[in-house]
Amino acid sequence: MLSGKHILIGIGGGIAVYRVAELARLLIKQGAIVRCVMTSAACEFVTPMTFEALTGETVHTELFNLTAERQMGHIQLARWADILLVAPTTANLIAKFSHGICDNLLTTLFQVCEAPVLLASAMNVSMWESTTTQRNVKALKAQGIHFTGPEPGQLACGEEGPGRMSEPETLMEAMRPLLQPQRLSGQRWLINAGPTWESWDDVRILTNRASGKLGASMADAVAALGAETILVAGPGTPPTSTLVQRHNIGSAQEMLTACEQEAGSTAVFVATAAVSDYRFSEPEEGKLKRKDKARITVTLDANEDIVAHIAGLPNRPRKIIAFAAEHSNHIEHARNKLRAKSADAIFANDISGMGENDAAGWWVTPKQEEQLSRMPKQQLAVRLIEQIMGMD
Template sequence: MLNPLRFIQPKWYLNAQFPDEKLSDIQGMHRLTNRRILLGITGGIAAYKSAELTRLLKGAGADVRIVMTSAATEFITPLTLQALSGHSVHLQLLDSEAEAGMGHIELAKWADLILIAPASADFIARFSAGMGNDLLTTLCLASDAPICLAPAMNQAMWRDPRTQDNVRRLSAQGVTLFGPGVGAQACGDTGPGRMLEPEELAELTAEQFQHGALAGKRVFITAGPTREPLDPVRYISNHSSGKMGYALAEAAIDAGASVKLISGPVTLAPPARAECVQVETAEQMLAASMDGIDSCDLFIAAAAVADYRPVAIAEHKIKKGSEEIMELRLVKNPDIVATVAGLATSRPFTVGFAAETRDVIGYARSKLARKQLDLIVANDVSNPEIGFNSDDNAVTLVSAQEEINLAQASKRQLARQLIEQIALYISRNDSSTT
C-alpha cells in the first residue's frame, strides 16, 4: 500500500478537525487567471463532477479545453461540457474536423497544465504503460505540461497491487495525484478511491501555479499610435509600432493579470489571452479606456496618442490646389492618461510613458507631476537603435522619489522587468493604504 500522505490532499482534508474551514471561498483561485487548463475526462460515475469543476475553473479565469474518452461520453454528454467550457469538446484522435481547428499536437503544446478528472483505473494503467491509443493518452505523451490525476474507482480497484504499481510508476515520473478521497462510493462500498470534490480539485489545481506578481489584477494597457483623419484617405499619425505596449500586455498576462489591450492601428497580432479593443482616434481610445474603468486596478498608457486632431474632417478627398501653403486648423485631443489619473473614485494605479528627444528625465518628471501619475516610463526616441519601430528599448522608470534605469534589452525582456517593478510599487501602495 502507498502511504496516503504521498498524495496531495486539499487543506480541508489535512485539517478536518476544524469543521469551520470550508471551501466556499477557495483560496488562491486568482492564480488560475489566464491559465490554460486541459481537462481530461475518463469513464466513471464521477464524470458528472467534471461539469462543476469546469465551471469553477472558468469562473476563476482559466481557459479550459476538454478531452473526453469514449467511455466518458456514456456518463456525461459532450454538449454539456461544451456549453460550460465555451469550446468544442475533443473526442477522437483522428478527427479531420478537429485537426483543422486545433490539432492534437497543438492542443498538447497549448496547455499550461493537464488535469485528468476522473482518472479511471483503465486510464492510469494505459498511461503508466506509455500507451497512446486514444486522444487523451496521446496528448499526455506529447505535452511538456505538468500532469495531474484525480483517481476515481472502486476501493478494491484502488487497492489492487497492479493499480498501486501503476500509480508508483507515474508518481516517480513526476505525475501529481490529487487524492483519492475516502468515503462512500456509488457502488455501495466505503473506502479510498472516490474522486475529490470539484472545489477541492480547483483549489489543488490553483496551487500548482506560482503566485503571479499581478495575480487577480485587472490591467488596461493602451498601445500603438492613433490616427486623426483629415479626409477619407489622409490622416495625422506617428511612428509608434505598438511593440512596447503589446509586450507589456504579454508580460502582464504572464504575471497573472486579466488584460484589456486598447490598440491603435498596428500590424501586430494581439496576445492570445488579452481582451483586445481596436481603435483609431484619440477620442475612440479614451472611450475604450473609460469603458469598465471601475474594474481596473492598473492603467498603463503606452500608446503614442496624437496631441491634436483636425477641427473638421473633409467629406471628400482634399484636392491639391494652386496654393503653395495649406493651413490646417487643429484642436487639442483629450489627455487620456491624465483623465484616468484624475478620477475622483475608482482611480487605478496609473503609469504613463514619456517619449522624448531631449532632457528626457526633466520632461518626464514634469509630466509625472502635472498629470498626477504614480509612475512614468521615460525613453529617448532620438536614438534610432531604441524606441519607435525598433525591437529594443532602454528606459528609466520614474517615481516621485526615485529613478530606476533599465538597460537596453528587447522590448519583451524590458516589459517583464517593468511589470515586476510596477507590481512592487502597487504592493507598496496597497500596504500603505491598509
Template sequence: MTETQSLAGKQIVVGVTGSIAAYKAADLVRRLRDAGAELRVVMTPGAAEFITPLTLQTLSGHPVAVELLDADQESAMGHIALARWADWVLIAPASADTIARLTQGRAEDLLTALVLATESPVALAPAMNNKMWSHQATQDNLAVLRSRGVHVIGPASGDQACGEQGEGRLLEPTEIVTALSLLAVPGQLKGKQVLITAGPTYEPIDPVRFIGNRSSGKMGFALAQAAQEAGAEVILIAGPVSLPTPTGVQRVNVETAQQMLDAVTAEANHSDIFISCAAVADYSPAKVEANKIKKTTHDKLILELEPTTDIVSSVTSQPDLTLFVVGFAAETRHIADYAREKMQRKKLDMIAANQVGEGQGFAVDDNALQVFWTGGEQLLPLAPKSQLARDLMTLIIERFYAKNSTENS
C-alpha cells in the same frame, strides 16, 4: 525556455465537454504529452457522445474519468484527489453550458465538482456557435470567471460546424499548448509595469453626437492579455469599447482624447513599457454644445475643430525618459515609409504598422503587422489577433531588454 521545457513535468487535468470540437481533444492530449506534461482526462457525459473515453485513455496513458458517482473512484473521493493532484486544470473544449455552470458554482458532474474543489489555476478554451459566444449571457459569465482568476484561451474565428462563420471556434491544439505554456512559467516581464492604450476616443459634438473612428480595441486588449501572460503588471487604458477585461489586468475606462492623455500621464512615470495602441482622435470640436443640435432644412452645419494633444509625443518628450515606447501606425498606403517617419518624428523605440481599410485592421479578428525599430524590422504575418499580440510582445520584450542592456553597459 521552450514550450516543451515549460510544461515538462506539469500535472494537468484536461477537461473535455460536450462540443463538436471534442474531437480536437485527442490531438491536444497527444501534444501536451509530447511537451512533457503528465495528464489525466476528465470528460462530461456530453463529451462522451462526441469522442470515446477509450480514445483519450489510449492517448493519455491513463483511465478517463467520466462519472461523478463512480464507486471505484469515489471510494477515494476521486474528484478531490484529482483536484489536489493537478498543477493546472485545462478545459478544452469548454462549451457554453459548462461555462455557465462554472460561473454558478454548480457541481453536478465530475468536471465541475473538480473545478470547485481545486486550488490550482484553471484555464478554459471556449468552443461554441458564434451567436452563443457573442450572447451577453456568455460574455457576462466569462467576465465573472476572469474576475475569479480563470484564464480564457481563445476562441478563434472562422468556419464553424453549423455552417456559419464567426468567433467561437476552438483554437488549434498547438495554439492552446503555446498559450498554456506561457501561463505555466514565470514571465519575462515579472516585476515590470506595462501601460497600454486601446480602442477609439469619442470627441463630443453635443450630448448625442461625437466624432469617433472604427477601432474595436481588440488588438490592444490582446496585447494586454499577452503582457499579463508574460508576467507584467498591466494597466489598460481603454476607450469606449465593449470588450471583457483580460484576466489580471487593471482597466481604466476613458472616452475622450484628453481623458486618455490624463490617464497616461498619471501612469507613465511608474511604467517600464508604454504601448500606444489606441486610435486617438487627431481633432476635437472646439465647442461642445450643451443641447442637441437640431437639424434644419437649408443651413449647413460647420464644425470648428482643434487639434488634440499627441499622447505618445507628450510621453517621449519628457526629459530623462527611461520608458520603452511602442507606437502604432494604421495606414491605407505607403505603410513602411509612413511608419519609419513616424517612429523617428515621435522618438519611438518601436512601431507596429498595419494596413487599414475595408476588411482590414479595424473590427476584424485577424491582422498582420510590419514592425520597425532602429536598425531592424520584422513582418508578423496574418494571424488571429491573440496570436499576433503574443508574437509582437515577444519582439517588444527582446528589444526592451536589448535597450536596457545597451544603456547599462
C-alpha cells in the same frame, strides 16, 4: 516548458471534442503528463477509450465513483494538476462554472482547482454572443479564469462567426505562460499601446512613429503572470497572445472611450500609447481634392489627455504609469508630467526608440529615478513590470 507538467484536460460536450484527441497527443509528445475528465455529454461524442489509449491514464467521468472517492479522487485530481484546460468549454460549462454549480466531476473539480484554468470555448455564435454567456464570461474573467477563443470561422452548424475552438497549437501556446508562477493572479491591468490615427478625410491621417511593440510585449508578459489583461491597441500594434483581451481602436477619442470603459476595478493602468495631442477640427468625408495653392491652413483641436482623465475618475486605477517620449531633459520633463497627469510613475523614453525593436529610458517616480539602458522591448517590458510590482 510542457515537459513533466501535469495537464488535466476537462472535456465538455461540444462538437470540437475530436480535436482534443490531437491536442492530447501533441502534449504527450512534448513530454507532458495528461489526464482527462469527460462530462457525460462529451462521452456522447467520443468514448473515453480514445483518451485512455492516447494518454495511457484512466479517464475520469463520474463524481460518484466508489473506488476513486475512497481517496477523495476529485480533490486529488485537482491538486495533481499544474493547469486545468477545459476543451471544448461549452456554454453550459461556462454557466455552471460562473455560478459555482458542482453537479458533476468536472464542475466540482473546477471549484476545487487552485491551479491556473484555461477555458477553450467553442459553441454556436448566438450561444457565445448571448447576454447570459457574455455575463458569465465576464464574471469568470474577473475571477482570473483565462479564455482562448472562440475563433472566427465556419462552424459545424453551418453558420459563420466566433465559435470555433482554438487550434491545438494555439492552445499549447496559451498554456505555456500559465505554467509560470501566476504572480499577478486576481489583478486586472489596463494597457494602451501604439499610435492613434486622426482622420483629415477618409484617406489622409495625422499619426506618429510609435509601433505599439513595447505595450504589446507588456500586455503579453502581464497576462502570462496571471493578470486579467486588457489592451487598447492603436493601428499597427503587433498581435498579442490569446490571453490578452484586446480592443483595436483608431483615433485618440476612441482610445479615451475604450480606456474609460475598461478602467473600473483596475489595479494598474499602463499608458504606453503615443496618443495624438491634436485632431482635425473639421474632418471631411471622402477624399479632399488637391487645392491649387502653395500653402493651405488647417485647424486642429486639442485631444483630451487620457492619463489625466483616467487619473481623475472616481474609480481611478490604483497605480497609473505614463510614458513620455522625449528628445532632451528627460528627467525634468518626466517630473513635470508626473505632477500634471497625477501619475504614480513615468517611463521617460528617448524618441530614438520609437518604432524600433530596442528602447532605453528613465523610470521616474516622486521618490526615485533610475536609468534603464537600451535593451530589446520584450526584455524592457519585463523590467518595467518588475518596477511596477515593486511600487507597493
